[in-house]
Amino acid sequence: MCEAGPRGRMLEVEDLYTEFKIDQGIVHAVNGISYAVDEREIVGMVGESGCGKTVSQLSVMQLIRRPGRIAGGKVWFEGVNLLEYRPNSPEMRAIRGGKISMIFQEPMTSLNPTLTIGRQITESLELHLGMNKKEARARAIELLDQVGIPSAASRLDDYPHQFSGGMRQRVMIAIGVACEPKMVIADEPTTALDCTTQAQLLELMLATIDRCQGALVLVTHNLGVVARYAQRLYIMYAGKIVEEGRCRDIFYRPSHPYTIGLLNSVPRLDEAKGKRLVPIWGTPPNLIDPPARCAFYPRCPERTERCRVEPWPELKPVEGEGHLVRCYMREGGRGA
C-alpha cells in the first residue's frame, strides 16, 4: 500500500479538529488544521504552549484519550485515511511505531520505568518487523550503539533510572527509529535538555532519521532550532495554522502579526547590544468556547474593526512559494 496521498505527499492532514470536553465547556485544542509532509522532508510545527501543536500530532497517531476526541478531519498517510481505523485496530498499531513513530519531550516520564531499556526497544522490533528474540536483541544493541550509548551490549538490561537524561533521550531516539519509520514526529525532543546536549542530540536525531530515509515533523517553540533544521514551517496559534511556508520565507518575510511578534520578542545571540525586545502584549487566549473571530485579535498591533466582527480569515497566499497567511490585513496584496 505504497501509493501517495491525494497530492502526491506522504502525509496530508485535512481540516483536523480535536476537542476536549471539560466541565467549563469544550476546549478547541485543534481547530481545523491542514498540513502536509513530503517524503524525507523536515517540517517545523511552531507555537507556544497550548497552541495545539502537540495535540495535533497526537491526533495523527490517534493517541487522544477521553475527555478528548477527534471531532473531524482526515489524515491521509500512504493513500489511506488513518482516522477510518479505530485507535486500537491492528492497522493503527502497525502504523504507530512501525511507519510513524513519535519521540516525546520528557525522556524521564515517557520511558516505562518497569521495563529494561532492551525490552522497550525489542518490543517494537518483534511486533512490527517480526524478529525473534535473538535477532531483536542484536538489532537493539546495534541501535543503541548508533545513538552513542557506550558499551551498548551491557546496558541493554539496565532500567531507565540508571541512565542520565541525555542518555534516556538517546534511548528514545533509538526506539523512535528502530523500525525505520517513514515519518518521525519529534515533540520538543530536546527542550528538557541542556544546550550542549541538545546540540548533540539534534544532530544525532537528524543523522539517524536521514539514515533510514524518513521524514521528520519537528514540534517546538524554539525558533532557532527550526531555523537550523526545518525546510518548511507551520506557525500555530490557538488551534489554527496562522502562517505556513518555506523556512526562509517565514524568517525573512514573516507576514502574520503573530509570527512577526514572535520573531521580535526573542533575544538573539547575534544581536547588537541595546536592542530592545518587542513583546507581544497580553496573554495567549483561552480555548474554551472561543469567539469565532481571529484569536490573535486581542493582542494584535494591526487589528481593525473587520478583524473584530468577522470570523477567522482563510489562509491566503502571499509572496513566496507555498507561503500562506491567515490575516485580513494581508489580503489583496503582497505580504508585509
Added chain:
Amino acid sequence: MNEARATETRLVGRPQDAEVSVAVPANDVILKVEDLRMYFPITRGLLKRKVGEVKAVDGVSFTIRRGETLGLVGESGCGKTTVGRCISRIYQPTDGRIWFEHREISKLAEKEFRPLRRHIAVIFQDPYGSLDPRQTAGSIVGEPLEIHKMVRSKAEYRERVAGLFAKVGLDPALMSRYPHEFSGGQRQRIGIARALAGDPSLIICDEPVSALDVSIQAQIINLLMDLKEGSSGLTYIFIAHDLSVVKHISDRIAVMYLGRVVEITTPAELYSNPIHPYTRALLSAVCVPDPDIEATRERIVLEGEVPSPVNPPSGCTFHARCPEATPACKTTVPKLTMVAEDHEVACLRVAEAAVKEEQ
C-alpha cells in the same frame, strides 16, 4: 521613613535615602565573592554516615559593581543557582567569603543577617511553586514590608503594595486575588513585586523567564530592564541557562562549568571572542533564529556529558570533553587569568600562550 529603617540603611552604608546619600563612584563594588565553596554532604544509612560530597560550587570568585547586571550562565548542575543561594544565604556556604556593601556577610549569624535580607532579594524560576497558594497576591507582595517593619500604618501598607503592583504592570485591583487566578507571566510579576518590596540594592534573578512562553518572556525581560533603568544603582545577578537571554540582559557574563567559573567577560566580547573551549561549544550550540546565519555557523559538538559533581575530574574539570586538552590539564586546576580588559579565562592553554607571548 521610620527610624529603624534609617539606621539599618546606614548600617550597610547604602546611599538610598536623601539624608544619608553620598556620592557613589561609578565602579563601586557592591558584591564581592571570593573562593566560594558549597559542598553538600551525601549521607548513607541510619547514622547518616557521610560517604561523599557534591561539590556544587568549588572555588568561585567574582565582583559586581553597583548598577551592573552580572549574568551567570551554564548547564544544569554547574552550580549557578547554588552561587545565588549562597549569596542570599539560603545556603550557608562551606567555605569562602562574600562581601556585600563592603561588609563580610558569609560568616554572619542568621540573626545578624536578617536585617540585611531585604537588601538582597531573590526572584525564583517557578512562578507556580514559589508563591504560597493560600496567600493573596497583595499579602505576598506586602509581606516583606511587614517583616522588616517598613510601614507604620495600614493605609501606608496598602499604598506601598498598590505602588509595587503598578510598578510591575499589575492592576492594583487584583491585590485580593489568589495566585491560581493569575497567568504564569502575571505570577512572575507578583514575584518581582515581592522582590522589590524590601527596596533591595541587589536582586538575584534565578531563571526568572525559563518557565514562561516566548511571547511572555520578552515582557518580563523588558520589565526587569526598565526597573533597573528607573532606579539608581539597582544591581542584578541574572542566572539562566539560555545564553541568548543572558547575553541580552547582562553587562558582564560569567560562564560556569561544574562548580567553577571558566570565563568572565562582556557580552560583546563573549560573542565575538570566546576563548575557553567550553564557552565556544556552548555558544555554538545555541541556534539563532535566522536560517542563513545558521547555515554558516560552525557547530562544536562536545563528546560525552557533564560529569557528576560528586566525583569531578581532576585538574581542569572540562579536560575529558575538551578538544584541546593537554596532559597538564588532567593535573593542574586552571586559575582565572586576565587576557584583556574585562576578560578573564580559566584555561591552561591560555595561560601557556600568555607566557609564550611574554618571552
